[in-house]
Amino acid sequence: MELSATTEYYEYDSTNGSLCNTIDINEFSRSFLPPFYYIIFVVSVLGNGAVLLVMYKFEKLNTVTNIFLINLVASNIIFTITLPFQAVYHSHEWIFGEALCKLVNSAYFIGFYSSILFLTLMTFDRYLAVVHCVVANKQRSSCYAVALSIIVWSVSLIASLDPFFHFSVQEDQLNGLLCEDFSESQWKVFSLYKQFIFFFIFPFAVFVYCYFRIILTVMYTRMVKKYRTVRLIFITVLMFFACWSPYNIILMIYENKDPYPCDDSLDDYAIRITNNIARLYFCINTVFYTFMGRKFQNHVRRLLVDQVPCLMNYITVSSSSRSLA
Known part of the structure; x- marks a missing residue:
């Protein structure tokens, strides 16, 4: 759920019968969001591309x-x-037509929701590997991973x-062509609660339960080698x-406050800023997750040494073969 991308208009405030000027929030969006989206796009493509390259060269x-x-x-x-489309939209208007309006926004939510669910799934899989390692070693196969x-x-679809x-x-x-959700307000409320329950509360419950059980298992069995995994999971969840x-x-x-349009400017800023912090995370969470892994760091060093042999005297590369995480 988002506010309109280019909402340069005046809202009517029924409390005092005046029009509310929303130009400030629109100027903020036009100035800040397009370059922010382009930067995230470049960082995400390079970062996720690096993850794929390292996995392809060094991992099964x-x-x-x-x-x-x-x-x-x-x-x-x-x-x-989807970010370049959003960048153009925030800087001007929607120029890509009806079909891409639907497709781009659907892709946005597919990527958004699947990213959350895969992080949840990876946390649960780590819980199985640590807490139920005997059973998990028999059940955790490539077919199991593909099916999930x-x-x-x-x-997500x-x-x-x-x-x-x-x-x-x-x-x-005033705004030109808008690509927005023009459905009934009741459906928008339903979509909001769907996101809140299934893509926030549910992952939260899974993360807390799995992490709590992993901590107890590591402390009880004193599995020293698992401490780094626990720290990785903790930082990822945090x-x-x-x-x-x-x-x-x-x-x-x-959503639940009384509507006073002219008093909502702070809410508009807060929603847009926090929404884009979330976007940043979901573009780079794979990079963050893997770069913290000792094995992945070693793979990056190996890749650098392979490409620039003179770095061999300055970079230490181990022969570890453990999991990326």
């Missing part, structure tokens, strides 16, 4: 962890390719069908909620 792609990582990269790339990935993509039915292009006298929670909380507050 059919392991459970790497299958999930490849799918997470795919989620991020799908999400990322198909389920995640299916759920179904959850992202709204734009196909409710987004359209309409012309506004970053997820640091970037994703503010947007959801502000949306819920905004």
